[in-house]
Amino acid sequence: MIIQCRQLSKRYGSKNALDSISLALPAGDAIALIGPNGAGKSTLISVLCGFIGKSAGEVTVLGKEPGARTLIGQVAALPQDAQLDPRLGVGRQLRFLARLQGMSARDARLDVQRVLQTVDLADAEHSKPADLSHGMRKRIAIAQALLGSPRLILLDEPTAGIDPPNAKMIRELIREQSHSTTFVVSSHNLDELERLCATVVYLEQGRLVSVGPVMDDDAHGFVTLRLINTPEAEFVEAARALPGILSVSRITQGDYRIETTDDMLASVLLLQLLADRGWRYRQLSRGKSLEERLYGS
């Protein structure tokens, strides 16, 4: 297991930021860490990184206590709101971090060039963070997490406050690196996590609500459909009339959850219906969306 927690708790005074969390996460596909504000996501990442100590319970990362010397170079992170020194050059600071990881001066120089190229900021090596945009600074912070070859990278809201092109780049980067590194990604963007991650850890008020696959095991029973400018009442009535459709319910404007006996057959029939009526759709997916599963009725 890459991360193991047993009855892990973290208290700030009388408030339980983490409340008896027990979970075991294997290495491999990316892991989503989700929950509303104050759920304990950042606290859990901070404990796993050794930034803060636990109040009770046990926690191991790659089989070691967080902060253990043997984890140097093995665990990397993008802590929430952490920034490099705005007054010093980006390259100089990244080389210093690489040297601390145990690289020689030459290896550090080469690796810094590599990670800056990976985040498409090779030109920023001689810039100071203060001269870069928020999105660029975030990508630099992600670049520091990619130094060396860590086995586990924890990213705390990597796309928060980032414009769509930069957010897309960060998502692609995580997807590309996922074959060699296990990512734990905390975010409020459930669509993003659904596309990136295979496992979802859901926290609420410091407690673990669920751990499981992002893909719905009961996918065969549901289809989620997103339509563009389609008359709602007409569509619901027509869809309900299709064979194998048990119910059609509106999630939000244009989004529908369709319960069916056979999702494959229902998908074909729904597409046929849309083609016949000239209604346009944006997305058709098996099962409920992650948002629906977590927060839907």
Place this chain on the structure above:
Amino acid sequence: MRVLLVARDEVLRLLSTRRGLLALLGFLLIWAAVLNYGILPAARFFTGASESGLSELVLPRLGLSEWQHWPAPALAVYWVVSLYLLPLMALITSADQTASERSRGTLRFLVLRCSRLEIFIGRFAGQCVIMGLVILATLASVLIVILAQSPVQFAASLAHSPVILINLVLLVLPYIALMAWVSVMARSARQATLYAVIIWLGVSLLVGFLQSRLGGLTILDWALPGSQVSQLLRLSGWQTLTLAPIPVIHTVVLLLIGGFLMGRRDL
């Protein structure tokens, strides 16, 4: 190895930032003024006073009873000025060892790559190197002035320099260690300085209270960093190193407190 890297980074950080360079420039200007308007006129005065026999009357009252053993009046005055000025300089320059890095979150990037104790000791060592260089530079400036005035006094002053250097470095160590400790608790250099003042006043008041209530606790006279300065003024040459254990003990105690807090503090 990582301690050395952190220490080197601390030194380079001073030389790589505008704030650091301005601080250095500011100190150079202040030191030039101290040298030109303080040390040299005072040295000239004491040379004249020596010839008239006034020195025997005045200098021991200022605490400099061993002044006649110094090879050059300028070096003796430098010694007195440095004993009071350099601790102040150390407090100001070393106030932000880890404080702003903590508030910015940069410390989180570091603790993923080295232990908290390595960061703590590395930053302290870096500040010691910076203050060592400052002391070396000020001492060199005085030696150059002595060389220009009297080559005979210069040779003797040069021979005297190692013990001055060692003493002054030992003098500033506890002050840097104190700032290393308070920097762990603070979120900015200003806050660290405030904490240092509070601790200083608190310990002074506590020592005064204990001595007035219990009496005879002379060991408490040594509780604060720099408590050996008045004794140092009465000594000269290698005799001064008899007091070396005092700043070393202060430094070790302050580093132990700071290191303990650094290990426990949430980042």
